[in-house]
Amino acid sequence: MMSTEIPQLHVMFLPFLGLGHMIPTLDMAKLFGARGVKTTIVTTPVNSPIFSKAIQRISKDLGVQIGIKIINFPCVEVGLPDGCENVDTIPKGETSMEMTINFFKAVSMLQESVEQLLSECKPNCLVADMFFTWANESASKFGIPRLFFNGSCSFSLCVPAACMIHEPHKHVSSDSELFVVPGLPGDIKFTRKQFPEFMLSNDDNNGFAKLLKKTNEEDLKSYGIVFNSFYELEPTYADYCRNVLGKKAWHIGPVGLCNRNFEDKAWRGKQSSIDEHECLKWLSSKKPDSVVYICFGTLAEFSFAQLMEIALGIEASGQDFIWVVRKNKKDEDGNEDWLPEGFEKRIEGKGLIIRGWAPQVLILEHESIGGMVTHCGWNSTLEGVTAGVPMVTCPLFADQFYNEKLVTQVLKIGVSVGVEEMRNMGVSAKREAIEKALKEIMVGDEAEEMKKRAKSLGLMARRAVEDGGSSCSDLNALIQELSSM
Numbered sequence: 001m002m003s004t005e006i007p008q009l010h011v012m013f014l015p016f017l018g019l020g021h022m023i024p025t026l027d028m029a030k031l032f033g034a035r036g037v038k039t040t041i042v043t044t045p046v047n048s049p050i051f052s053k054a055i056q057r058i059s060k061d062l063g064v065q066i067g068i069k070i071i072n073f074p075c076v077e078v079g080l081p082d083g084c085e086n087v088d089t090i091p092k093g094e095t096s097m098e099m100t101i102n103f104f105k106a107v108s109m110l111q112e113s114v115e116q117l118l119s120e121c122k123p124n125c126l127v128a129d130m131f132f133t134w135a136n137e138s139a140s141k142f143g144i145p146r147l148f149f150n151g152s153c154s155f156s157l158c159v160p161a162a163c164m165i166h167e168p169h170k171h172v173s174s175d176s177e178l179f180v181v182p183g184l185p186g187d188i189k190f191t192r193k194q195f196p197e198f199m200l201s202n203d204d205n206n207g208f209a210k211l212l213k214k215t216n217e218e219d220l221k222s223y224g225i226v227f228n229s230f231y232e233l234e235p236t237y238a239d240y241c242r243n244v245l246g247k248k249a250w251h252i253g254p255v256g257l258c259n260r261n262f263e264d265k266a267w268r269g270k271q272s273s274i275d276e277h278e279c280l281k282w283l284s285s286k287k288p289d290s291v292v293y294i295c296f297g298t299l300a301e302f303s304f305a306q307l308m309e310i311a312l313g314i315e316a317s318g319q320d321f322i323w324v325v326r327k328n329k330k331d332e333d334g335n336e337d338w339l340p341e342g343f344e345k346r347i348e349g350k351g352l353i354i355r356g357w358a359p360q361v362l363i364l365e366h367e368s369i370g371g372m373v374t375h376c377g378w379n380s381t382l383e384g385v386t387a388g389v390p391m392v393t394c395p396l397f398a399d400q401f402y403n404e405k406l407v408t409q410v411l412k413i414g415v416s417v418g419v420e421e422m423r424n425m426g427v428s429a430k431r432e433a434i435e436k437a438l439k440e441i442m443v444g445d446e447a448e449e450m451k452k453r454a455k456s457l458g459l460m461a462r463r464a465v466e467d468g469g470s471s472c473s474d475l476n477a478l479i480q481e482l483s484s485m
C-alpha cells in the first residue's frame, strides 16, 4: 500500500448503525490510515466492539492507528428497547415499522453530540453516511467538507436521481408497467413496484419516505461522494454522476480488498457461527467452481414459507451449496419448520447450512465457489464481483433492486429470480424460479459466458486497488485535495 505522509490531515467517519454500512466504513478508515491520514470513527457504545477488535489488530500488525469516539444513542428516549443501537436489533413483528421510525428518530438526535465532537477533535473532513441528513449542516458549521457515503454504487445513485429529474414513474398506467429511466444510458427498465416508497409517495405524514427523500437531496448538496465501487465496473454511471449530476465523486473500492490476511477477512464485524477452517475444509473437498453460496445479508427477515421455497429450489437445482440462514428461525418449541421434511439428511455432503453469521469473504474467494445467490446488498454484490462469480439476484428492499439491474442488465453476470415487488413480505421468490436461475448460472454455455465476464470483472476489481489502479489513484487524489484545502 502506498504511503503518502500527510500527518496533519484528520478525517472523521460517521457510519450508519448497521453492519452493511459499518463494515465498509472501517475498511475506508483503514485505507486512509494506511496513507498516513489521522482517522476517527464515531459510533455508539453497543456498536463499538464491531470496530475495536479490528482496530486493535491493525494497530498491532500494521501500525495504523484508528481513533474511536463513542456517543450515546437515545434509544430509550424514543421508545426503543435499551441497547437497540443497530438496525439489526430493531424488534421485529407488528411494531417493526413503528420501531424503525423510532430508530431513525434517535439517529436524527445525534447531531448535537456529533457537533460536540467536531468542535473537540477539529477534523478536516467529515465522511458521513447518507442517513445523517443533518451532516452537511454540521460540517458547514465547522467550515469543513462533508463527504457523502451511501454504501452503494454510482448506478444506484443515478437511477433515483434521473427519475427525480424526469419522473418517468408518474407516466405509467399501472404499478407493474415497465418504464425506461430517461437520460440514463443503458435502457434501464423498472416498474413502480420495484421502487422505494419515497419515490412514489407525496405523503408528508410518511416519516420514512420523507427521510429517504431528504437523503437523496442531501447527497447533491454535499462536497462530494465516496463510492465503495471502482470506475471500470460502471464507467458510464460514474461519468453520469460527475458530468450530468455535477457531483464530485471518488470511486475508491472495493475497499474490502484492504483486508489481506486471514483474520481480517474472517472478522467482518461479527464472530462466525462456524469454524472458518472447518468451512474452508468442507469447500476444499469440492471441485473448483462447483458450489453455490447463498446468503441474504444482515437484515433479511424471511417467512417460513419463503425459506421453504428457497430450500426446495436449491435442492431441485442439484447444486452443491452453502446456505446462510439467520439464527432465529425456530418456532416456540425450537422446531425448524421452514426446512422440508428430511431435507438435511438428503443434502448431507452436498450442502452446508450455516445458522447465523458466515465468513462470507473467505467463502466467496474459495476456488470451489462457482456462483452466489444474493439479496443484492451492495457489499455482497461487490464481494461477488470481486470473487468473480455469477449471481442469482433476489432483491428485497432499498437499493437492492437497482443493484440487481446493474448485475443482470448492465454487467450481464447474473440471472434474476424475478422478484416483482419491493414491499412483499410473503413469498416473492418461488422454488421453480430459484431452481431455474441456479441452473442458468451454473450449467451450460450461457453460464460459461457469464463466468468469463464475472472473472474478468474480478480481475479488474483487484487491479483497481493496486498502485496505479483507478481506485488507488482516486483515493490518493481525494487525500491530496483534502490536504490542500
Ligand code: UDP
Binding pocket: 019, 020, 021, 023, 268, 295, 296, 297, 298, 299, 300, 324, 356, 357, 358, 359, 360, 361, 376, 377, 378, 379, 380, 381, 383
Ligand atoms: N456478511 C457476512 N456474513 C454473513 C452475512 C453478511 O460476512 O453471514 C457481510 C457481507 O460480507 C457484507 C455485509 O455483511 O459485507 C452485508 O452487507 P450487504 O450490503 O450485502 O447487505 P445488508 O445486510 O447491508 O443489506
